[in-house]
Amino acid sequence: QVRLVESGGGLVQPGGSLRLSCEASGSFFSIFPMGWYRQAPGKQREFIASISNGGNTHYADSVKGRFTISRDNAKNTMYLQMNSLKPEDTAVYYCNVDSPFRATILGTYWGQGTQVTVSS
Secondary structure, eight states, X not given: OOOEEEEOOEEEOTTOOEEEEEEEOSTTTTTSOEEEEEXXXXXXXXXXXXXXXXXXXXXXXXXXXXXXXXXXXXXXXXXXXXXXXXXXXXXXXXXXXXXXXXXXXXXXXXXXXXXXXXXX
């Protein structure tokens, strides 16, 4: 029933851009806030950006002004436009419900993520 499929990652040079997609199954997508997270090598998974079902957005300080989150509820799809990429953006990027009730909604489920590598 639950599926989150991230795509769009790749290898880019510093200053480049990528657009990530998150395709979701289930009825949760259109009614809950959704977010993007990333996990760099040797580090904990961290919050990147979130968007409410109505389109209100929030960004981590590390990506403000560079990343833009959006969603298409009709398609159960969320996007992350990443511009001015830096080497420190290198990580596996995941999408999920962004809510203190995530465990209630989806348990411990996470998708496979998509690798973003920023390197000269």
